[in-house]
Amino acid sequence: MNAANPSVRREAVGRRDEVVSSHFALWLTAGIVVTALLTAASLLVGTSSIRASVGWLLAPDALSNTVLWHIRLPRAVGAWLAGALLALGGAIAQGLFRNPLAEPYLLGSASGAALGVTVSMMATDASLAGLAWSGELGVTGAAFVGACAAITLTVLLSRGVLQTASLLLAGIVVAFLLSAVTSLLLLSSPDTWRAMQAFLLGSTAFLSWHSTILLAVVFVVCLVPSVLLSRGLDALTLGEDTAQSLGVSLPALRLALLTLLSLATAITVGQVGIVGFVGLVAPHLVRESFHISQRRLLVAAPLCGGALLQAADLLSRWVIRPAELPVGIVTACLGGTYLVYLLWRRARHA
Amino acid sequence: MLEGRNPGALTLMAISSREISVQYGARMVLDRLSFEAAAGAWTSIVGPNGCGKSTLLRALAGLIDPQHGSVWLQGRPLMSWPRRDRAKRLAWLAQTAGPSDLTASECVALGRFAHTGWLGSRQAEDETAIHRAMSATGSLAWAARRLSTLSGGERQRVNLARVLAVEASVLLLDEPTTHLDPPHQEEVGRLLREQAHGCRVSIVSAIHDLSLALMADRLLVLRHGGLVGHGSVQDALDGDWLSQAFGTPIKIIRHEGAYLWQPQR
Numbered sequence: 001m002n003a004a005n006p007s008v009r010r011e012a013v014g015r016r017d018e019v020v021s022s023h024f025a026l027w028l029t030a031g032i033v034v035t036a037l038l039t040a041a042s043l044l045v046g047t048s049s050i051r052a053s054v055g056w057l058l059a060p061d062a063l064s065n066t067v068l069w070h071i072r073l074p075r076a077v078g079a080w081l082a083g084a085l086l087a088l089g090g091a092i093a094q095g096l097f098r099n100p101l102a103e104p105y106l107l108g109s110a111s112g113a114a115l116g117v118t119v120s121m122m123a124t125d126a127s128l129a130g131l132a133w134s135g136e137l138g139v140t141g142a143a144f145v146g147a148c149a150a151i152t153l154t155v156l157l158s159r160g161v162l163q164t165a166s167l168l169l170a171g172i173v174v175a176f177l178l179s180a181v182t183s184l185l186l187l188s189s190p191d192t193w194r195a196m197q198a199f200l201l202g203s204t205a206f207l208s209w210h211s212t213i214l215l216a217v218v219f220v221v222c223l224v225p226s227v228l229l230s231r232g233l234d235a236l237t238l239g240e241d242t243a244q245s246l247g248v249s250l251p252a253l254r255l256a257l258l259t260l261l262s263l264a265t266a267i268t269v270g271q272v273g274i275v276g277f278v279g280l281v282a283p284h285l286v287r288e289s290f291h292i293s294q295r296r297l298l299v300a301a302p303l304c305g306g307a308l309l310q311a312a313d314l315l316s317r318w319v320i321r322p323a324e325l326p327v328g329i330v331t332a333c334l335g336g337t338y339l340v341y342l343l344w345r346r347a348r349h350a
Numbered sequence: 351m352l353e354g355r356n357p358g359a360l361t362l363m364a365i366s367s368r369e370i371s372v373q374y375g376a377r378m379v380l381d382r383l384s385f386e387a388a389a390g391a392w393t394s395i396v397g398p399n400g401c402g403k404s405t406l407l408r409a410l411a412g413l414i415d416p417q418h419g420s421v422w423l424q425g426r427p428l429m430s431w432p433r434r435d436r437a438k439r440l441a442w443l444a445q446t447a448g449p450s451d452l453t454a455s456e457c458v459a460l461g462r463f464a465h466t467g468w469l470g471s472r473q474a475e476d477e478t479a480i481h482r483a484m485s486a487t488g489s490l491a492w493a494a495r496r497l498s499t500l501s502g503g504e505r506q507r508v509n510l511a512r513v514l515a516v517e518a519s520v521l522l523l524d525e526p527t528t529h530l531d532p533p534h535q536e537e538v539g540r541l542l543r544e545q546a547h548g549c550r551v552s553i554v555s556a557i558h559d560l561s562l563a564l565m566a567d568r569l570l571v572l573r574h575g576g577l578v579g580h581g582s583v584q585d586a587l588d589g590d591w592l593s594q595a596f597g598t599p600i601k602i603i604r605h606e607g608a609y610l611w612q613p614q615r
Contacts, residue, residue, distance in 0.1 A: 228468060228469060229468065231460070231463060231468055232468070234452055234456065234460060235460050235463060237448075237450035237451065237452055238444075238447065238448070238450055238452075238457065238460065238509075238512075239444055239447070239448060241408070241413050241442075241444055242442070242444050242447070244413060245411055245412075245413065245437065245440075245441065245442035246437055246460055246461070246463045246464065246516075247433055247434040247436070247437030247438070247463050247464035248463065249433055287451070291451040291496045291498065291499075292451060293451070293452055293453075293456055
């Protein structure tokens with residue numbers, strides 16, 4: 001086989017890599033610009049008219065200060081972070097299980113987190129709005145314990161056949177089981193049920209600076225290690241056996257990534273409740289436009305998911321203004337439609 | 351290159367199996383099979399479908415645990431090697447490689463995972479190994495293309511490059527020539543010979559095509575339920591092992607240095 005001048009060949013290879021990289025950089029920049037625009041729009045949309053909001057921006061007073069910078073801005077930033085975390089969880093799940101339809105909700109982790117939140121709410125008799133730092137941490141901790149327990153249960157259920165399909169199947173069983181337990185608990189405690197109604201439908205309305213900072217910290221804590229582990233996910237795209245033969249320790253990789261996934265799910269469920277489909281759709285949208293390595297996907301998917309949830313949040317406040325829809329309903333409608341489109345397209349291609 | 355602790359015959363053996371048995375449910379696929387492959391030699395595993403060629407390769411690669419017996423790598427039990435040290439010395443090529451969104455060069459670079467680890471960046475020697483492997487398999491031309499956009503044969507050559515990029519002393523190749531057109535199959539055959547003889551690598555392969563399989567130095571002939579024989583190609587021909595393995599008369603013709611086979615009428 002030919003051995004042409006290596007240095008010339010290598011340069012040519014490098015150039016093509018650069019072209020791909022510049023497209024990707026352009027895409028990332030576009031994502032950041034869209035996020036900035038959505039954040040600005042989030043400041044203007046609310047119970048007051050847009051004209052009044054613009055007036056507030058131009059001539060601030062005490063009330064506008066509170067509304068713009070302590071209600072709307074943390075909500076916009078928090079929604080972005082929650083969407084980013086869900087998308088990160090989805091990207092991790094899809095890479096780990098090599099299944100384009102995997103996401104935190106399919107593994108039972110979201111249901112586990114919701115159960116954790118419910119139990120902690122019942123135990124402390126608190127409501128989700130206006131929680132202090134300790135309360136935020138308590139809810140998140142309970143959600144994390146719930147998410148980890150759910151994933152452990154899922155892994156135990158599929159034990160012996162720890163392969164893609166059986167693990168997902170076990171995850172769905174666990175999800176239904178834990179949702180049933182949550183419903184049962186809430187039925188026995190009508191007060192908690194009322195307090196948690198909005199939460200169960202998914203809502204960004206409770207987001208404060210407290211919760212936003214918490215989301216930001218967890219986002220960094222989840223993003224950095226998963227990007228560092230992306231080589232393992234890249235190897236996994238070649239098959240589990242091949243990854244193993246390359247020297248990747250699959251059990252350790254699974255444990256680390258499932259922990260990160262649980263953490264990402266727990267914090268978002270704890271802060272914004274049940275918001276489905278963002279984790280499924282965001283990594284998918286990225287891969288539709290780009291065939292990229294896992295490392296890049298882990299960066300791009302959160303950007304996409306953040307913008308998606310911000311947009312959904314904006315929509316939820318706009319559609320029936322001055323009232324608002326729970327954002328979970330908006331993402332379910334949009335995400336469900338997208339899923340149907342995917343299935344329809346797949347059926348047409350098949 | 352050889353790091354076995356006990357000198358003598360063992361250290362000569364790059365990889366060996368000692369009485370390994372592998373069972374899938376009630377079906378015994380390998381029954382107390384002992385086999386050894388020396389450095390600098392290419393061994394072809396030959397036998398009918400389902401006789402355990404892939405299973406043996408997977409057991410040698412440490413991907414399945416034999417119910418009985420053990421596998422030794424360079425004079426040390428395979429399982430006693432630290433994971434990444436093992437992956438540096440032993441490379442395995444899967445029979446079927448699925449599509450992936452990685453580019454060809456990203457895929458080949460994964461062959462260096464055992465060397466660079468999770469976080470390390472690629473050094474000059476890694477780049478050299480990647481480049482050498484890709485040019486040897488003729489896959490440089492599509493370095494920047496996604497595996498999912500390559501044809502089966504092109505993808506196969508990229509995966510072969512990934513295996514070569516490891517620079518392992520033992521290569522376990524399950525059907526390295528699937529999807530390749532005949533001239534490229536022949537090229538891979540010559541490449542494997544060159545790797546074995548020139549670079550003192552021990553190669554164990556399972557190849558369907560008999561003419562290609564007979565390019566190897568040694569043959570391990572299997573049939574359902576056990577070993578027919580293990581020896582040089584000439585031994586196999588003299589003993590008519592192939593006919594025994596396939597249960598049908600097989601005639602091998604030597605023509606201008608290559609072996610051709612035909613069913614005997």
